[in-house]
Amino acid sequence: MNTAIAMDDHVVTARDLRKTYRSTVALDGARFDIGAGRIVGLIGPNGAGKTTALKAMLGLTPFDGELRVLGKDPRTRRDELMNDVCFIADVAVLPRWIRVKEAIDFVAGVHPRFDRARCERFLANTQLKPRQRVRELSKGMIVQLHLALVMAIDARLLVLDEPTLGLDILYRKQFYQRLLEDYFDEQKTIVITTHQVEEVEHILTDVMFIRAGKIVLDAPMDAVGERFVELMVDADRAEQARSLGPVDERALPFGKTVMLFDGVPQAQLARLGETRTPGLADLFVATMKGTYA
Numbered sequence: 001m002n003t004a005i006a007m008d009d010h011v012v013t014a015r016d017l018r019k020t021y022r023s024t025v026a027l028d029g030a031r032f033d034i035g036a037g038r039i040v041g042l043i044g045p046n047g048a049g050k051t052t053a054l055k056a057m058l059g060l061t062p063f064d065g066e067l068r069v070l071g072k073d074p075r076t077r078r079d080e081l082m083n084d085v086c087f088i089a090d091v092a093v094l095p096r097w098i099r100v101k102e103a104i105d106f107v108a109g110v111h112p113r114f115d116r117a118r119c120e121r122f123l124a125n126t127q128l129k130p131r132q133r134v135r136e137l138s139k140g141m142i143v144q145l146h147l148a149l150v151m152a153i154d155a156r157l158l159v160l161d162e163p164t165l166g167l168d169i170l171y172r173k174q175f176y177q178r179l180l181e182d183y184f185d186e187q188k189t190i191v192i193t194t195h196q197v198e199e200v201e202h203i204l205t206d207v208m209f210i211r212a213g214k215i216v217l218d219a220p221m222d223a224v225g226e227r228f229v230e231l232m233v234d235a236d237r238a239e240q241a242r243s244l245g246p247v248d249e250r251a252l253p254f255g256k257t258v259m260l261f262d263g264v265p266q267a268q269l270a271r272l273g274e275t276r277t278p279g280l281a282d283l284f285v286a287t288m289k290g291t292y293a
């Protein structure tokens, strides 16, 4: 197949992405594809390179390697890209004197795809009032304002870096619910980085784990459920289970062991003990073991 054509089928295509800050390697040959109409979680421990990968996609940092976002190289065509890509920059960018209503007026004035009614719907579920100034808002309320402004823009690619950091659990839940109900459709693609794996796993269509600048797992969520099985075995079956090559194991009380398998049929494991599909958080912990060693 012609690779140029194949690359354009994806919203994002990255090959051999590299970024070094003096002696720190932030991206170490990362490779991934993101298709249209997907909600992708880019998940990794602190310092894994998540923000750097997003900044590269947004044309906010130089890097080596090949990267196409909506068919364009963000290094050279950032301005054009920004018509179709939306992201939340640093929350500190809103001037402290501006009123909620003025911030909405401003975005409505500069962004042709901003939908004021939608923004106001998002805000109706918060305590924010149109006349309040940013300096009168709590940290979490400022994040809410930012999210409402960004979610009301009809962009093809929405990039969210830790979108719910600092928000209470009620709003976090509501945010992800609204992201699905009010924002997402097949024409859109969303990339979210987060540490709060449990909160996003039910909305993701795909998951990417990043560790030390490399993508170490990249799979659709339904494939994750088929690929990985967790098995709880008693001591007398542990050796037999171990011979099937678990990718991780941990001991439980009473001599039981939980083992994580990748690609071993569930039926085969079920003969040795109790099986279940691991949650994303379990997979994350198993995959990242030794990161801080």
Ligand SMILES: Nc1ncnc2c1ncn2[C@@H]1O[C@H](COP(=O)(O)OP(=O)(O)OP(=O)(O)O)[C@@H](O)[C@H]1O
Residues within 6 Å of the ligand: 021, 022, 024, 025, 026, 044, 045, 046, 047, 048, 049, 050, 051, 052, 053
């Ligand atoms: N401007 C910078 N100057 C020097 N080093 C940097 C800079 N930005 C990031 N780094 C380093 O690059 C690596 C990756 O950082 P990055 O911010 O991409 O990680 P992250 O996965 O987003 O982490 P976190 O979850 O903690 O936000 C880290 O080791 C970090 O110290």
